[in-house]
Amino acid sequence: MSSEKKYWKSEAQLDENNPEVQSLENNEFVEHIPTDEFLGNKEKLESSKTTRRDFLKYVGFSTAAASLAACEGPVVKSIPYVVQPDRLVPGVADYYATTIANGFDFASVLVKTREGRPIKINNNTSAKDFTAGKARVHASVLDLYDIKRLQNPQIEGRDATWSEFDEKVGIELNLASTKKIVLLTQTFASPSTDRLIKQFKEKYPNTEHIVYDSVSEEAALKAFQGKYGYKALPNYDFGKAETIVSVGADFLGDWQGGGFDASYSKGREPKNGKMSRHIQFEANMTLSGGNADKRIAAKPSVQKQVLVEIYNQIVSNAGSTELDAKTQKAVDSAVKSLKKGGSKSVFVTGIQDEGAQRMALEINAALSSTIIDTNNARMIRQGENSKVDRLIEEMQSGQVGVLMTAGVNPVYSLPNAEEFTEAMQNVDATVAFSMKLDETATQAKYVASTPHYLESWGDVQLTKNTFSLVQPTIQPLFDTRQFEECLLNIVSDSTDYYGFIKETFNQSFGGLSWNQSLHDGAFTYEGEVNTGETEGETMSSAFNANSAARQLMSNSGDNLELTLYTKTSIGDGQQSNNPWLQEMPDPITRTSWDNYITIAKSDAESLGLQNYNVADGALNGDYVNLTLGEMTLENIPAFIQPGQAPGSIGLALGYGKTESIQEEMQVGHNAFKLYKDFDTHQNVSLSKGTGVHEFACVQLHHTMMGRRDIVKETTLEIFNTSDKDAWNKVPEVSLNHKPTKVTSPDVDLWQEFDREIGHHFNLSIDLNSCTGCGACVIACHSENNVPVVGKHEVRKSRDMHWLRIDRYYSSEDSLQGDYEKKDNISGLSESLSKFAELEEPSETDVQVIFQPVMCQHCNHAPCETVCPVAATAHSRQGQNHMTYNRCVGTRYCANNCPYKVRRFNWFQYSQNDEFDYHMNNDLGRMVLNPDVTVRSRGVMEKCSLCIQMTQKTILDAKRDGREIEDGEFQTACSAACDKGAMVFGDVNDKESKVVEKRDDDRMYHLLEYLGTKPNVMYQTKVRNTTEA
Structure with missing residues (x-):
């Protein structure tokens, strides 16, 4: 039978008497429009x-x-090339395969350049792993044009030349012969860099190399090394799994470097009556929890007991646990599912403890799991964060003569950053290799300006057998030099770094072609690659499960338990000055331009905290003061989050930066101060702060006016045993008092147009495959020159995203239970109490669905009939077009659009000091796509299904005299989605994948009963709720 769940976007919608919610549902604009x-x-x-x-x-x-x-165009004189570059054809894009490896994000990418300018990041489909399906990776092209970048080296705060820099740093290194030289770097995971550091150590034997990751995975690294003998992280292919159980691991987010979502989505599509079953135990509501079939809200101390109990039942008894009856029942069910799946089951945990990580490895070994890959393990985290405390002591005692930092910002990201800063004053010479004058670089005596990865050469070892190359896509914009180039100068190697990399390649990968590998960007090699930097680290150790269990459960967790996490947008804070990422709404909270405490409603009520909508629909909330030991962070916004485990709170890392960042982006609090002992779980206390915080939250913006038939959902059991009409019934309308399906031509208001000739574009969105990561949102920004409007305008519902990812909550596992429970509520007090009841960590825990929504490109579009100047019209190819020159800004189209996907340019966002983002400076505007018009004030805009991309594909095929193959047609969002959630194509090609999706029983259209005949379709969400 069909799902009759009640879906809601925020707690306010559960109160039927809330005037703000009623206003939002019945009005296009949530505030009085000033004329x-x-x-x-x-x-x-x-x-x-x-x-x-x-x-x-x-x-x-x-x-x-x-x-x-x-009629008379303005005279604009253009200056052509004096000598046109040989390989540059104006108007024709070039593509380069390269790799982002900034120490936090690692991915193989394909870079689009126009007239020598990188303007967009695409997924490298040649790579088998680590594709670019992350919002931050797609936004990294904008960092190249960051006006806060260092433009030349500096010595003691003044600009310097490289020759002067080399000379003085060389002198400092020679003077440090009686002391220690320390290289404090990010994880480079680079064979060439490792080989170069080895040469540096040979010249300066008093050198120590410490690898520091801003978000540590040292516990997992030690556990893996203890069991398998080398330092790495296990790899996983979740697409092959039948059962996935996670305890505190957001593996669809940034857990252990991320990048698992593409394989995960492959196993989530119901095929041949099967799909994976995903069970998640967690405190914060995460992407992994939101996509799980079963989510159990459990605070960190409970998660540790859950882990021990699962270990007890699968491996051996390690110690007694004290779980409540409901959690114990959930654990027993999860264990049964793991045992039933056997070798096709997998267990993961995010608990930052070596014993916990070792337990997870032992559980997978006991299951004989084929999902975990320990032979081709991940090399993208090598941090030894525990050595940093020792480094601080040595710096304080004057034992360090030269400190060289590269790719790290410890003055910002260390929990004891103040101690590190003070200790730096006792070092004879501090050298920072940095792209920006960040918190650490401002404290250094010598600062080397380094290039962006799109200006650099390099090689990366992603896994034990997977490698990729880094190549420049543009000449350096400023007087910069790579860290490796500087080391080559120091060790007096006359080879440039490009030649050094080729030398490493030829020595390590015999038989492979350099040119072909550079062209593809990624390659595999199963031989041993030994650069010498990690020699002597191969060792394993015995494991005492009883001792590990006692250590885990020694923390009582009596106070509120804090879980620190990284957002899919800001990450560890390296890209904080990126306005695309700041304005990208968080997939769960739908809030941008902030970090905040996420707190359960029951805990918020006990502290007297509130979130509420003001008259114009914007969200406000109270502040809290958070105390850890003797440190207190004051006035952090509190966001009441459905699904948050009672007794726990969450706070995102990566905010609160103050250096090398524009004033508009200096938002939030620095949560790294709470990252004590590099543990993401801390016991804290909260008290109510003073004042009111204004959130930039889009939860209730652009709502579809309370209409049903937005999300369709069923269970795998019903999907397999019932007819389509039971779970995906086509809506019916009344025609002459007889029920008639909306797909019947008899109920059409307009005559159908024959689109069998030529191309007819459709886009399919699979709600099972979509994880809500937001890569499509950023890709759309990049491709279509979507402006950034800032926090103040977002609060006014004026954000300009062409594509939004709606997040819906539901609170009942049964298909009818939630709907009936909500229907039987009467009055405000009962509504609030029932909501609190649904939020308890029980079988009625909160579930989430992510639904990307853009212009639906309706064949019977309501917007087209109301435009008085024909600025919006339909094409033969199925795209709803906008003619910007005709648009006079009546906004009738937005008012008549049932999907609320049109965006109005309230201001001139380009070259306007009031919106001082990338479009307001010459450097930032270099990222703009010349194929897409930059819209002006007073113009309506929306998704175009990337008509510039479809037309290019048609013209390329016409020029080559060939047929267009399936998969060539792409939009920015479909190309960015490595999960396969978005499939774009020509439905007139009967063999295309989009036709297969159109004919699937799961297919439905958004608000189909309106008869708008959209060209965007959705695939019904199916959950695997079958217990073992």
């Missing part, structure tokens, strides 16, 4: 004696005059 700005004084207008007839005469004359003036 004085463009119409003048309202009182003078109302008292005007001008008649309607005179007014129309004036308008007619002025319109005619404007039309005649528009």
